[in-house]
Amino acid sequence: MKIALVALLAGLLFGAGLALGGMTNPAKVVAFLDVGGRWDPSLAFVMGSALLVTFPVFAWVRRAGRPLLAERFQLPTKRDLDPQLLAGAALFGIGWGIAGLCPGPAIANLAAGSPEVLLFVVAMVAGMWLRDRTAAITG
Amino acid sequence: MTVLMDTDSWLRAAGGGLLIGLAAALMIIFNGRIAGVSGAxxxxxxxxxxxxxxxxxxxxxxxxxxxxxxxxxxxxxxxxQLQTGWLGMAAAGLIVGYGTRMGSGCTSGHGVCGIARLSPRSIVATLTFMAFGVATVFVIRHLSGAAA
Incomplete structure (x- = not known):
């Protein structure tokens, strides 16, 4: 129950932060990525100030034995820089540049009720599903 | 290259980032979870x-x-303000979904949490999707002749 409430609160803060920060506006995101044109670097401050909070928190995680409500920390276990990581991140970057939406802002943007954003989210889920279906072929 | 300086959006970006950082902090401190959106x-x-x-x-x-x-x-x-039409949104969504599933994360899991964990995979992934995002916008805006 408490775990569910924390997840809800975290979601609320996350969505509010994305909207306040400008991440839910694709024009803003594309302007951030448009380093060769009229570059709007403001979104760097979103990641920068988020990291200001998460850096000390994850330093604590490395020392702490367990989280406050769950049995253990569930952290990624993969360590190697495999081709899937690089190819996946590259593909993601291409899609991000086309639409100016990454997964968090796309979800948060559902609040605005735009059918195009809904299409993006449905296509995103289809892409994830397709990845699982083709993982045997592409590795 | 022109750099846009707009104090209001810089302040909002910093404030938004703090809220996002706080959200990620709650998730890991209490629930032991990475606040990664594509993963969730x-x-x-x-x-x-x-x-x-x-x-x-x-x-x-x-x-x-x-x-x-x-x-x-x-x-x-x-x-x-959307940056592409129906076809672009469908294609971009498909690529983003496929890529984040293949690459084990997106801007939140790799960018906000993974970098803070000093994970080499997340640092490399973040640099990679940033670079490809920049390159894609460059091609669309400055090479393809489409509307700027």
Missing amino acids: LGGLLLDPVPGERRWRSLFLGGMVLGALLLTTAVTSLPPA
Whole structure:
């Protein structure tokens, strides 16, 4: 129950932060990525100030034995820089540049009720599903 | 290259980042979880683990509600302007979904949490999707002859 409430609160803060920060506006995101044109670097401050909070928190995680409500920390276990990581991140970057939406802002943007954003989210889920279906072929 | 300087959006970006950082902090400190959006969404719909459904839906649902509340409260925010049409949105969504599932994360899991964990995979992934995002916008805006 408490775990569910924390997840809800975290979601609320996350969505509010994305909207306040400008991440839910694709024009803003594309302007951030448009380093060769009229570059709007403001979104760097979103990641920068988020990291200001998460850096000390994850330093604590490395020392702490367990989280406050769950049995253990569930952290990624993969360590190697495999081709899937690089190819996946590259593909993601291409899609991000086309639409100016990454997964968090796309979800948060559902609040605005735009059918195009809904299409993006449905296509995103289809892409994830397709990845699982083709993982045997592409590795 | 022209650099746009706009104090208001810089301040809002910094404030938004603090809220996002706080959200990620709550998730790891209390629940022991990485606040990764593509992971939460993919996990919810494609890896149906009974005990994981509830927090993932509440986290994602909370994001929609949080954005709705914020945009209702702060009316001075510019409205979202889409950058591509139906076909572009469908293609981009498909690529983003495929890529984040293949690359184990997106801007939140790799960018906000992974970098803070000093994970080499996340640092490399973040640099890679940033570089490809920049290159894609460059091609669309400055090479393809499409509207700037």
